Amino acid sequence: KAGVTQTPRYLIKTRGQQVTLSCSPISGHRSVSWYQQTPGQGLQFLFEYFSETQRNKGNFPGRFSGRQFSNSRSEMNVSTLELGDSALYLCASSYGQGKFAGELFFGEGSRLTVL
Amino acid sequence: EDKVVQSPLSLVVHEGDTVTLNCSYEVTNFRSLLWYKQEKKAPTFLFMLTSSGIEKKSGRLSSILDKKELFSILNITATQTGDSAIYLCAVEVGAGGTSYGKLTFGQGTILTVHP
Numbered sequence: 200k201a202g203v204t205q206t207p208r209y210l211i212k213t214r215g216q217q218v219t220l221s222c223s224p225i226s227g228h229r230s231v232s233w234y235q236q237t238p239g240q241g242l243q244f245l246f247e248y249f250s251e252t253q254r255n256k257g258n259f260p261g262r263f264s265g266r267q268f269s270n271s272r273s274e275m276n277v278s279t280l281e282l283g284d285s286a287l288y289l290c291a292s293s294y295g296q297g298k299f300a301g302e303l304f305f306g307e308g309s310r311l312t313v314l
Numbered sequence: 315e316d317k318v319v320q321s322p323l324s325l326v327v328h329e330g331d332t333v334t335l336n337c338s339y340e341v342t343n344f345r346s347l348l349w350y351k352q353e354k355k356a357p358t359f360l361f362m363l364t365s366s367g368i369e370k371k372s373g374r375l376s377s378i379l380d381k382k383e384l385f386s387i388l389n390i391t392a393t394q395t396g397d398s399a400i401y402l403c404a405v406e407v408g409a410g411g412t413s414y415g416k417l418t419f420g421q422g423t424i425l426t427v428h429p
Contacts, residue, residue, distance in 0.1 A: 203356075230415055241422060242357075242402065247415030254415040289356065295415060301346045301406030303417060305356035 201226065203292050203306035211312045217278040220309045222290030224271050230254075230295025231273035232303065233265060236287040245288075248273055249295040277311075285313045316341040320403050320420035328428050331393050335423045337403030338385040345408035347379055347386050348417065352400040360388070360401075393427045400424050 204223040212218050224231050232247035244257040248267035265275040271292075277284055287310050291303035317340045327333055339347065346364045350357035361370045363379035363386060370377050374393075379386045390397055404417040 232415060232417075234419075242404075242419040244416050244418065249415055257416070299362070300408070300415075301348060301404075301417060302359060302362050303348075304359065305350075307355045 203290055203304055205288075205290050205306035205309050207309060208307065209310045209312075211314060212280050213314050214280055214282060216280050217276065218280060218311060219274055219276045220288055220290075220311075222273045222275075222292075222306060224273070224290075224292030225304055228292035228294055228304070229271055230293045230300070231267055231271060232291050232293075233273070233275050234289045234291065235259075236289055236308070237285075242289070245275065280313045282313050285311060287311075316405065316407060316418045318403055318405050318418050318420040320401075320423050322423060323421060324424040324426070326426045326428065327393055329394055331427075332389065332391045333393060333425065335388040335390075335401050335403075335425070336385065337387070337420055339403075339405045339418075340384065341405050341407050341418065343407045343409045343414070344381070344405060346406045348404045348406065349377055349386075349388050350402040350404065352402055352422070353398075357402055390425075393425075395427050395429055398425060398427045 206221045230249045233245040236242045246256045251267045262278045267273045287308045289308045290306045321336045349360040361377045366381040374391045377388045400422040402422045403420040
């Protein structure tokens with residue numbers, strides 16, 4: 200079956216702009232989580248959605264937001280971009296409940312560069 | 315705050331060597347520990363461990379969890395150049411059979427295997 204799909208794969212923005220990233224999970228997965236990966240901080244949890252509800256949120260400012268649609272697809276938005284937001288944004292999907300809830304399958308990521 | 319620490323941070327070996335990667339954790343409401351391999355793109359799932367003392371194996375890779383001492387190891391025997399990657403350890407938290415939908419990742423171990 201198809202894996203996790205993220206779009207766009209690469210994007211360049213300038214400070215102050217906003218960006219929306221999209222993620223389509225594996226069919227049947229109801230949980231989508233987002234992570235920011237940078238060389239200095241590693242993989243950091245942004246938020247997780249399960250059946251359209253945000254279930255958990257990491258320690259990121261309110262400029263970072265997300266949502267999940269009824270088909271489990273998810274978007275994340277970053278407003279008022281800062282240079283420090285340059286990173287690889289990874290989306291991961293899972294069943295979200297039961298024994299294998301923690302087994303995440305990652306997309307290839309969206310590489311954001313803020314100039 | 316939940317914490318996951320991996321060691322060593324980097325490791326250089328030659329083909330055929332055996333390596334052991336370490337992961338220790340301090341979290342509230344432990345649910346599972348996962349290992350991922352990241353090459354150039356998305357992390358790929360290796361193992362999920364929930365019970366102490368039970369080894370998981372996949373080919374030349376194996377992993378074991380010690381819930382009393384709060385650590386896990388990942389062993390790779392007869393290493394090959396294709397094993398060169400970042401190995402990530404992550405812990406899932408939850409309670410009462412429910413996942414909180416968040417993985418806390420360690421910094422990763424960069425493994426380089428020379429021919």
